[in-house]
Amino acid sequence: MIRAQNIFIVGPMGAGKSTVGRQLAEALSYTFKDSDQEIQRRTGVDIPTIFEFEGESGFRARERQVIIDLIAGERMVLATGGGVVLDPENRQDLAARGVVIYLHCSAEQQHARTARDRNRPLLDTEEPLQRLRELMEEREPLYRQVADMVVTTEKRGTGSVVKEIVRRLEEGATGVL
Ligand SMILES: Nc1ncnc2c1ncn2[C@@H]1O[C@H](COP(=O)(O)OP(=O)(O)O)[C@@H](O)[C@H]1O
Ligand SMILES: O=C(O)C1=C[C@@H](OP(=O)(O)O)[C@@H](O)[C@H](O)C1
Ligand SMILES: [Mg+2]
Numbered sequence: 001m002i003r004a005q006n007i008f009i010v011g012p013m014g015a016g017k018s019t020v021g022r023q024l025a026e027a028l029s030y031t032f033k034d035s036d037q038e039i040q041r042r043t044g045v046d047i048p049t050i051f052e053f054e055g056e057s058g059f060r061a062r063e064r065q066v067i068i069d070l071i072a073g074e075r076m077v078l079a080t081g082g083g084v085v086l087d088p089e090n091r092q093d094l095a096a097r098g099v100v101i102y103l104h105c106s107a108e109q110q111h112a113r114t115a116r117d118r119n120r121p122l123l124d125t126e127e128p129l130q131r132l133r134e135l136m137e138e139r140e141p142l143y144r145q146v147a148d149m150v151v152t153t154e155k156r157g158t159g160s161v162v163k164e165i166v167r168r169l170e171e172g173a174t175g176v177l
Contacts, residue, residue, distance in 0.1 A: 007100075009101050011082065012110050012136055020161050030075045030076055032077050034079040035067060036081050039062050052121075060083070060087065071098070082135070082139070086142065100146045102149070105153045122135070149168060
């Protein structure tokens with residue numbers, strides 16, 4: 001029996017949270033939400049513009065509010081942004097309201113997948129790969145702290161990642177399916 005649960009996807013930029021999250025929702029017939037999409041919908045501007053006018057702290061405040069509003073849902077796959085775990089209240093809420101899946105991959109793989117995209121202001125630097133490594137060092141323990149399941153997306157397609165997640169949910173390790 002499928003319980004009324006939520007699935008929250010965390011992990012670094014380029015791990016594939018938004019892409020895998022959408023496909024996973026489709027596979028489970030769950031609603032799909034993406035916190036960055038929701039922030040952009042609410043403000044009517046893109047993420048770089050929010051960072052430009054309100055700084056990272058302004059963005060984090062908006063992200064926090066979106067998490068508060070969205071976690072009340074049911075049967076939802078929520079793809080979060082890579083920095084969601086920085087806020088202890090976000091970590092607490094995600095852990096309490098659903099199954100948290102950490103999509104993991106190397107900084108090199110994150111870099112390869114984000115290099116052509118100008119939509120991530122934290123990577124708008126001379127040394128994006130170095131920045132990704134630093135962010136991973138800071139955040140990896142936080143991803144692991146909240147995760148019920150860790151899945152690698154290193155050198156594999158999204159279809160294979162989604163299949164593994166569905167199989168592991170069905171195996172009952174998390175109690176979702
Ligand atoms: N497993 C994968 N294999 C190849 N490309 C991927 C994979 N997962 C995501 N991508 C691509 O990498 C980019 C970043 O993916 P995205 O889902 O936006 O990551 P995130 O939301 O974690 O930052 C997108 O262009 C996406 O199509
Ligand atoms: O790692 C981060 O702090 C961020 C990740 C981005 O989302 P993705 O992880 O989906 O790229 C987006 O929320 C914002 O640019 C900040
Ligand atoms: Mg995303």
